[in-house]
Amino acid sequence: MQYSYSKLTSFYECPYAFYRNYQKHEQGESNLFASYGILVHSILERYAKEELKLEELLDEFTSSFEMNIDEPIIMFGKDLTPSYFDKGVTFFSNFKGFWGLTPLESEYRFEVELGNNTFIGIIDLIAQDDEGNIIVIDHKSSSKFSKKDLKSKSKQLYLYAKAVYDKYGKYPTELWFNHFKNDYIEKIKFDVRFYEETIQWALDTIEKIEACLEFEPNSDDKFYCSYLCDYRNNCEYKQ
């Protein structure tokens, strides 16, 4: 079987949504938060691949925002569209390149072995510093993670580190989350022990998925149910 980080975490977020997506293959509905993220990812990718120049990024963001965000971004009754626009403008106004790093790969698609399964993913950016250290970077449209959530969220980049090892023969020295909406980089020093724990977590999760017979709904997270879940508009369990 083939697994990805979102497939593994989706099982914990809501087993029922996991079932509809990965077992029934039901087409869900995307959301404007995802569209916003895709838009910024695409601009950074084209910059990394030298298809856009630094001085073009801000204009590209403003025109793409108007084209792609074609309805208000509403959360709990509040229109967040102007704030999302302004935050993108701030990020691209302040952006002076990839923080002194040399991009090696942008939107790098990989497939690695994970136990008897395969693990796939797309790494937003693999970059190198002046000393040859490799940094894995994920661009995030979500707000900065709390201290409590950071360790768990970092599992995504630890799993990506496996693909870096397979490609370059060494692990990255740092894992970064580029929270572009906050214009903030979260830097995590690579810890080989937590890497091993994360690989074990992924293997244990796969075992749970493969043993699962009842994919129960989890409607505890109102924000996830109301705004992020692909089945939010046709779920009988949503409260």
Ligand code: SF4
């Ligand atoms: S709307 Fe909520 S309960 Fe329903 S599938 Fe999505 S996350 Fe699960």
